[in-house]
Amino acid sequence: MSSQPTLWAGACGFLAVVFFASLAVRAAAADSTPGQARSLSDSAGAGNFMAVTANGHATRAAFGVLAAGGTAVDASIAAQLVLNLVEPQSSGLGGGAFMLYYQAADRTLFTLDGRETAPAAAGPAHFLNADGTPLKWREAVVGGRAVGVPGTLHLLYTAHRRFGNYPWSSLFGPAIALAEEGFKVSPRLAGAIASASDRGLRRFTPTRRYFFTEDGDPLPAGHHLKNPAFARTLRQIPDQGIGPFYSGEIGSRIVDTVRSETDSPGVITHRTWRTTGLSSVSPSVSPIVATRCAGWVRRVPEA
Numbered sequence: 001m002s003s004q005p006t007l008w009a010g011a012c013g014f015l016a017v018v019f020f021a022s023l024a025v026r027a028a029a030a031d032s033t034p035g036q037a038r039s040l041s042d043s044a045g046a047g048n049f050m051a052v053t054a055n056g057h058a059t060r061a062a063f064g065v066l067a068a069g070g071t072a073v074d075a076s077i078a079a080q081l082v083l084n085l086v087e088p089q090s091s092g093l094g095g096g097a098f099m100l101y102y103q104a105a106d107r108t109l110f111t112l113d114g115r116e117t118a119p120a121a122a123g124p125a126h127f128l129n130a131d132g133t134p135l136k137w138r139e140a141v142v143g144g145r146a147v148g149v150p151g152t153l154h155l156l157y158t159a160h161r162r163f164g165n166y167p168w169s170s171l172f173g174p175a176i177a178l179a180e181e182g183f184k185v186s187p188r189l190a191g192a193i194a195s196a197s198d199r200g201l202r203r204f205t206p207t208r209r210y211f212f213t214e215d216g217d218p219l220p221a222g223h224h225l226k227n228p229a230f231a232r233t234l235r236q237i238p239d240q241g242i243g244p245f246y247s248g249e250i251g252s253r254i255v256d257t258v259r260s261e262t263d264s265p266g267v268i269t270h271r272t273w274r275t276t277g278l279s280s281v282s283p284s285v286s287p288i289v290a291t292r293c294a295g296w297v298r299r300v301p302e303a
Helices: 056-067 072-086 137-141 152-163 168-181 187-201 205-211 228-240 249-259 270-275
Strands: 013-019 096-103 108-114 283-288 291-296
Touching: 056 072, 056 168, 072 096, 072 152, 072 168, 072 228, 096 152, 096 291, 108 152, 108 283, 137 187, 152 168, 168 228, 187 205, 249 270
Parallel strands: 013 096
Antiparallel strands: 096 108, 283 291
């Protein structure tokens, strides 16, 4: 939840899985209708690199970075920023992310855990009523109570410093341009807006203004949507790093909005927002038939 139409919900997630075929990545990507699911009868392949996302706009942003000599991590950052705009129901800077990265040159597997972190003041009774019974789903999920500290931007910045070679500021270009020029609402986004319209999306003025028509109807597929507020937000980050989001005006406004929510105020604090970083996690590799499956296990601390 945010005071501006730039972030949707505090529990969005993004999965960035990056595999290097080599450190010199060069080649081609398939095109698709933005946000339109495709059924492929055959597997797809490429000679040197491939970019795959849930939306054609994001895929093209990743492809452009790879074609210009950027790394797979660079491409995933450009793609994530575009996905924040075109499918905010699924991912974004206001949510969490995790990355699995394989560096073929030395056969090393890296993991980065930037999932959301619960506020320091959230205890065992955070989602319980006064009588100890669990809150109803809507009461628990909709509103400030459910908002944690997002780790996506921390992860993107850290990954770029370790594995990127493309200018950090240039990775924001595709998302900024698309936010200013506008894009067609995909069938997937239109369906998400419609399904969430009566589950809290109408309740907040910024989301009501952004995701609904002047007549109060959910935006239909094909609607041309612009988000200049998101473009302004993104312009601050390339110039000033992640500081404005976590310790500057952007973060401060989000925390104030979360804490002042009328029906379900959050307990997140400015200090928690500023000081929370990435979690440490080790990759887990297991043999499956004739190959190896890599992932990670996030262990929950014992009470």
